[in-house]
Each structure stands twice: as C-alpha cells, then as structure tokens.
Amino acid sequence: MTPPLPRTDRGRLLLVLALATLVTLFTATVPLLRDWFDLRVYYGSIDTWVHHGGRVYDYRVPGTTYGFTYPPFAAVAMAPMALLGLHTAIAAALLLNLAALAAVLRLLAGPDWRRHGWFGWALTACLLALFEPLRDTFSFGQVNLLLLALVLTDATLLATGRGRLAGVGIGLAAAIKLTPALFIGLLLVAGRWRAAAVATAVAGGATALAAQVDPDASRFYWTEALWDTDRVGRLGYVSNQSVQGILARLGEPDRAVWAVAVLLILGVWAVRTRRAVAAGEWTAAFALTGLAACLVSPITWVHHLVWLLPSFAVLVRAGRPRVAGALYAVLCTSVVWLWFDDASGVDGFLGSNAYAWITLGLLLWLPVGQFCPALRTGSRSTSTTTAAPVPAAPAISPASVQTDPCSSGTAAATAGGVVAAGRASVRGAPSEPTASTLPADRKPQSSSERASSYTADPPPS
Template identity: 25%
Template sequence: MAGKDNITIHDAVWMAWAALCAFLIIGIVAAQAWPLVVDIGKRDARFAIGFHEPETDIINLTQFRWSNGDSTIALPQPPMLTPSLITLRLPNGRPTDTAPPRVTLTSDVGKLASFAFPDFRPRIYRLLLPPTARFDWAIRIDIVSDTVTPPNDARPLGVAVDTAILAPVRAPITLPSLWTAICALMIGAPGFALPRAAGLAPRSAFIASLTLALLIAAGIWLRPLETLPFFQRFVAILLIGWIGGTLLRILLPPAIEPEHSAPVISGVYLPVAMAVAWWMPPLMQAYLSIDGAPLVAPPWPVVWIGCGTFVALLIGGAAAYARTGRSGLARAALIVLSISAVIHLGYSIGFAYTRQAPDFWILFRSAREWTRGGSLYDIHAVLTNHFGHVFKVPPFYGMLFVPFVTMDGLTVLLGHRVMNTVLIVATALIWLRMWRLPLVSLSAASLLILFNFRPLADTLAYGQIDLVLLFLLTLALWALRSGRDGAAGALVALGTLFKIYPVLLLAFFVVKGHWRALIGFVAAMAVYNGVAIAVIGWNEHLTYLTQVLPNIGGTTSWVENQTISGFLARLTDSPRSATIYQNEMVRLLGTLISGVAALAACVLALRPTSRDSTGYALQYGLFLLLMVLASPAAWMHYETLLIVPFGTLILHLRERTVSLPYAVAVAISFALIAYGNQWSFYDGTVHGVLTIAGVSYKFYGMLLLGGVLTFEALREPAPALLPRLARTIARPGQ
C-alpha cells in the first residue's frame, strides 16, 4: 500500500506541474490575443445572438446584420480585473421616412448607454466596460431598440450592426480571465490524468499534457476568435476521456501492476474497451448541446439505453465481482455491453427503416427511366457534379432493379431493407462459421459489440449497397482462407460491379500470388457483364465506359468524404461544399499520399502468413481500409467494410496480452468510426478551424486503425522482398 500511495502522491505532483505549465503557457498567449475584431456580418450565432441573417451593404461592400430589437453580441471574456473598450460600428440603414432608432446597451455589469441616432449616417460608438470576473466564456452586450417593419419584409428590424471590437485597457500586469484561467488549469490537470488513466507513464503523460497546451496556445495565437469561444470543449473532451479510461481501469483486470510497467490486459477483453469507448461520444454530444451547439444532442433512445447500460454494469458487475473477483467483473461487463450493443443496433435498424433512402431512389428511378425508353445516365448531371444525386454506377447494378420498376417504389424499398437486414445476420453467422467460433461464447458476444456500427445502419437508411459488399468481401476472405481463389476473385468481381473500389483487392491478389483469383475475377467480369449487356444493351455500357467512368474522378470537401483527399480538400474549402473540388495541387497531393498508402499496404502484405491465420486476414483488412481511406471520395457509410479488420483484430489479439495504451488506441479508433455520422457533432455551421478539424473525426479513426493494422503486420517476420516475389511468381498457389 505504501508503494501505491507514493505513486498517487507522485502523480499528484506531476499533475500539479502539468496544470501550472498549461496555465502559464495559455495565460501568457491569451493576454496577447487582443484586440479582438468581430465582423458581425460574417460571424455566426456564437457571437451574434438574436440577429437576422447577414446582408451586404452595396455601397460600402461590407456585411452587417439587423438586430431583432433584443439581440446580443457575445465576445470572449477580456483579461481579469482590467477595464475594456468596446467599439461598435452601427450603419443605420433604416428607411428615411422612419424615425431613427433609440438604442439601449447593457452588459453583465449593468446599463452601459442609451442614445438615439441623430441621423441616418453610419456611426462608430465607443464605450468603456468596467472590469468583470464573471465565470463565463463571453461578455455579453445586449442591444435593445425599437423596431420597424418595412414594406415587403416581415422581419422586425432594430439596428444594423457591422463590427464589434473589444480591447482591454493596457495594464502593467495582465491576468487571463477567470474562465481562461480555470480552463487552462483544467487543460493541464485532465490533460495529464487522461493519458495516465490510459496507461502512459507519468513523464509521457506530462509531455502529452504539455503538447496539448502548446497546441491550444498556438490556436489562440493564430486564430483567437476560432479558439477562445470553444476553450471549454477541450476540457470536456479530456474529462470524458478520463471517465472512459478510469472505467476501463475498473472493469479490466490488469496482468501487471502499474508501478512495474504499463498496465497489460488480456486481449479477450479488448471488446470491453471498444464498447466503453463507444459510449463516450454520446457524452460529448450531451455536453455540446449544453454548451449551445444546436441539433447535436444524443437521441433519447440512446440516452435511455446508456443509462440502462450503466445501471446494469453497476448491478451485474458488483454481483460478479463478489463471486469471482476482477476476472468475473470483466466477463460480466462484456456480457452487459454486448446486450447493450444489440439493443442499440436494433434501435438503429428500426430508425433506418424510417429514413428517406435517397440513394435507393436514384437507382430505382434510373432503372425505371431506362424501361421507359430513356437512359440510365444523365450525362449533364454527371458532368455538372457527379457527387450529387446522380446514377453513376455500372449498368449491371441498374439491371438488378429492372424487374421491380413496375412495382410500388416503397414496397421495393422495404424489400431492399429487409434483404440488407438479413445480410447483417448472415454476415455475422458467416464470420462465426469461418473462424469456428461457438454461437454462445465470449467471442460471439464480442461480435455483437462489433456490429453496433453506425455506418452499417446508415447504409440501410440510405438504401446503399455497402452491406452487400460487406457480405461479398467476407465471403471472399473465407474463400481465400479455404484455398478457393477462383471463387474469391468472382466475389470481388461482383462487388466491383456495385462499387469500383473493390478492384483494389486485385493488388492483394498480385502481392500474394493468388493468380487463380485474378483469373476468377476476369472470367466473372466477362460473365456478369455479358448478362448485363444481354439485358440492358451495349449502348448503356458504351455510355458508361466513354462518358461516365472518365468523368467521375476527383474529390470533394463535403463533410461525408472522410478520405485522405477529402481531408486535404477541407483545409482549403468548406465542408458544406458537395461539389467537385477544383484545387489541382491539393488534389494531386491527396492522390500522391493515397498512392503511398496503397504501396505501403502492398509491402506489408508481402510478409509471409498462413492463409488460415489472423495475420493473413489483417493484411486483407488493410486493403478494405484502403478502399475507404485512399479513394478520392468515400462517404462515411462506406466504412461498413471496416467491420472485417476490426473483427480480425479482436480475434488476432484474443490469445495475447495487450498493453492498456494499445487497447485504448484500438478502442478510440473503433469509437470514432462506429459512432455517429456527419450530423452527430456538426449542424452545418462552420465556426472556423476547430470545425474543419472536428468534422474529420472518422478520418482520424481510420488513421488510428491503419496504424494498428500496420503494427500488427510488422510483427510478422520480415521477408526478403525479391526472393519472395520470385517464389510467388514461380508458385502461384502459395
């Protein structure tokens, strides 16, 4: 006990140092961020509350907003105990036949001023704000005025506001605001506690905390208006992460005591870490909703399922711990979390059945148009923006809808969804059969946790084909493990006729020397397309090959596109843009990085593995990851395929011990990919650099997954590359 107490005191000292360093770094930088100039006409509702939409002054070519008679300007808190000067530029744009507005300005400390505009010219008003120590991210200036309602405009118009400038009066010593000070301390303390809970050594945890403080300070220095108003959200992320890490330390029995080394857990319980991490994003959604972000609160069914899961963990965990100790607690947690996953999956599937399925209707209506004498393809729409609601897949895919076009579309949609629901169950059963896992086992329970996967539900909701691809590519892996290479190639060929990107698996076949799989692919493509030509005709195929396929390249910065190219595009374009990205240099850079990633996967796949091993399946899974990471454009629901590499990881590590930091990395990757979609943390408003960074959260999850798969692949013996290539060419069956 003395050793553990010393460790606790040691951690407390490190934590205090981390908090102090974060306070000094952030406090010094925050004191240099002033003055802050807020263009009310361009900034969002974080600063302009109760204002109408932006308008443009055609004379001065500036943007402004009309107040509604009782509006508020929110500005980051100025330094503590320091008076500040606020400057307001108010372009009075009322019609000349109306009375000038009378305005009253108030703040947190009371009434500031009351005045009437003397005429209709724009004016600048400067007011001195007394010091304040209010514990809030913002100081709020309320603008109360009478309103007018012009002809042909039903809006009540108060006063036009162009710009607000907040500048603290210079003082010999400038202290950060109380809000900034507390948040800075919280950045340091939980910034240390989180990596410690995840199993890092004190020194490493301190470095992580210091690095985070420096990054936030850089954000304040470079983009103060995009960082200071959201300071508290960094704290929330750290605290929620610490909750998850602490819960893992409670639920999972360590194999090694922390004072000797990083905690190590049995790989059997890795799914517990994944499930616990999955429940952290809803907590973040709840906090964001409290912090004023609209439309991002967790759905009430998720809240109730989460509360029930927590209660079940308390009751079941306590009972199991009393009987069998920590190992029983971990098993009970795995069972409770797997049941919770099934309940949530059921809710997700039920909700998916109520959605509009826009992708299904594109396919259905295109097939119906063909049966009426038209074409599957709208070439103008393809050339204008193929990322819109456009039919752009091979004719084979459209052919499958032809027998149903005379039926009611809603009935066909229901059948499509029922088919995909059956495929979810079928894929899970195939996975159990392929790996010879008992239906009632901890491994089967782990699979239930794995299938609580939002991309899977979104595929069902949108009427997409990714569940069919998951089914086909799971069967292809089974065929390869069984030595049925020709069947594997035929399955990949079928998938390629739904979406082009499964063609990447041809590189896996080449690297592994699976030449019969290549033959199977070519033969199956000839058969499938021959059937499609017989049904649809050659003209549609010619149109696809000559006018559609050459014009559906490129990328987009749209929030759903979580690929390497999509991430780079969002650095220079808005995540709200669903059009073709035009910056050629960035597009080339994305293509280059994606090509390097593909080459790295090929090199890793050269490492020798037995066909029936999990190492072989992990190499296969790397190429499934490439399909949704290295493609120019791949929507979030395409990540349905990543169930295969995650499932393989669970099996690969179940007979091993795993360090807690490594388990946390896998769990974070799973949570980022498995929870939520493009609207879970984003309401369409771009707050600046933090929004641009935040909407790519699934991209970060895929990078983490790629890192984990690479690490596991490198555990295999390194081959001599040229001799290995020679052997695979000489003995294609190997």
C-alpha cells in the same frame, strides 16, 4: 478493469434488454433518418430504364442533380426492382442487408461462431446498431454490405484452402462498384494468380453482359458519366472521409497532391498486405485492402466505412479489444458532423476528418503477424485451457480452419472490449442530431431533405 458479465440467463436477458433500450433511445434521438435516399435513386433509375424507355443514367432525384452513378452491370443486377413497388423494394433491401450482415458476421467469426451463444450475438447486435456506417447503410438502402459479404466469401475460401473457388465474389463486387476492384490487386500482391484471373474474368464478363443488354448506357457510362464527379457530390462535403475529402476541406485543389498521397497509401498497403499474406492472415490482408480502398477512393461517404468492420475483427483477435472499443466508439458518435458548416481551423482539420484519421491509423498500425498460433490459417492449437463459461460477444475472427482460441482469457478480453465499446458509444453520443446529409449549405427540415448526396464511388480520374 472491465466489469464481469452476468452469469445467469436472467442477468444476461436483463443486460440485453437494457442495452437494447439505450440503443433505441440513441437511434431515436441522434441519427437522422436518410429516408432510403440511395434506394430511391436505384428504384427511380430502374423504373425510368425499364418502364419508360429512358436511359438508366437519365434519371435524377426530383429537386436534385443526383442520379445513378454505378457501372451498368449494377443496373442489370438491380433490374428485378422493376417488378416491385417502392415500399416493397425498401422492405426487400432491408432484408437483403440483414442477410448480408449475418453473412459478414458469420464469415468474420470463423468456424467457432456457435460458441458465442445467443447472449454474445445479442450483445453484438446491440453494438452494431450504434455503428454509424452501418446505421446509414440500412437507412440509405445502400449496397456496401452485400459487396462486403461477396468479398469476404473469397477471403474465407483462400483462408480455408479452397482458393480454387476464389475470385467470383470479388469480380461481382467490382462489376457493381469500382472501389472493390482493389481486391483484385490484393490477389496479385498475394501471388494468387488463378483467383485474380477468375475475379478479372467475372468482372469483365459481367461488364460485357451489361453492354450487351444496353450498349448505349454502357457507352455513356464509360465515356462520360464515369468522369463526371459532379454527379456524385461535393468532394469537400464532411461525409467524404477519403484523402481527397481531407484535401478538399483544406482548399487544396491540386490533383497532383492527391495522386502522390494515393501512391504513398498504396505503397504502405502493398507492403503490409504482403506481410499479412505471408503470415497466413487473410482477414488482415482483406481488412487492409478495405482500409486502403476507402482512403484512395475520391469519395468515401461515411456509410462506405462498413469496410472497416474486418479491421475491428483483427484488432479483437490480436488481443487489442480496448483499442478496438475506443475506435469503434468514435465511429458511433457522428462526431464529424459537428463541423458540417465549417471545417476550418485546427479543430476542423482534426474533427471533420476524424473517421479518415481512424482509417489511416488502422492502415498503418493494424496488427499483422501478431495473432496467437491457434488463430493462424492452417495451424493447430496446443492449448488445453477450458473456455470461459460465459459466452463472449462474437470475437469476429479471421476465417480459419482453426476453431479454438489461444486461451479462455482471449474470449473474456474480447467480450470486455466489445461491451466497453457499446458503453462508450452510448455515453459519448450527443443528445441532439448532429448532422444533415443533404449536400447543401443549409440544414434540412423535412425527412426527404435529410438524404445525402448520391453515394456511388467514382474511380480516380
């Protein structure tokens, strides 16, 4: 049974301060700082391209083989960094990621986001700070939160009957990184032809713009860099939580096995996504697509798993806060890094792929068609139950035109489940750093050596 939350402002403030202290201790002792490694890649590549006349794909991080691996439009979008110093660019990236996170939470919480109050959002902020994919996104200076915000904007437009405007966000995201292109597939599966056409046109137009700006870089990317997976990192590196990563750690090099697994995953995704769309559950449909994209991409580093956030929203609003809390807690622990050096044996097979198993499990069993009527798109609530007076931690809900939950019990269960996730993650966290992120076979010692291999998602080859 979940202990009751404090009902006075003083009690709530003390709880938030206590959680913030625990989160600070956790983040100061368990995770390793990534030293904005990916942002340094972006910055160095743009600097080489704009100020030194080199190709954006020529740059390599000193002492490594890692360079820029995103499509050319990503370089065009990042070109303003050439006007900034490195430290200013880092500060700007932090602010952009904070803004993107706020947008993601706002989009997932739906139109009733105000009812959670400062207490609910403070609890949510503490718990999000524990989430390993989110920690790494900020520490690497990654762009996935920005892409998630773009994609969820389209989800909200579709869910609120403004589908004529949908597709732009997905198109831009797909032009910056290839993995979000699967969301165009979602629009096709859902029969949203106009939105799919808009997304395709935006992605194509952005790609054409990049080719106009730098034809040589575009030719090099689409004919050479795109197919060179060595630029991205080792497939068997423990941070790769995709199906390809699982197979690589098993020592299975056969691409045919991976292709069959991808086809099976896409089949499950298509069936479940169609069911979600038929039920009017656009957040569930987008959540399933994010899960499938993480699994089928040849490389899905841990920080790419911010695409799982919509799935936790779906679980909570479907009345599964305990399941959401348990899975969320695992994703806060950095547990996969215990098998950094050796992923052999049954324990290595299960433990080193823990995040991939969670992603696969969510794809197979994420509740679809089980939301209460008040939470379905376009439905109207008939409940007259008064909401509980204690603000719940934001039950990140499907974007919907509906503002009321089925009952006050739903809000209370949501708060209990989210807080339980935070307690579990803090209790279960190891007391020593569990991982390095340098894609080498030794443990790094300096902060600059703690950075991971470059993290762009290559497309299937």
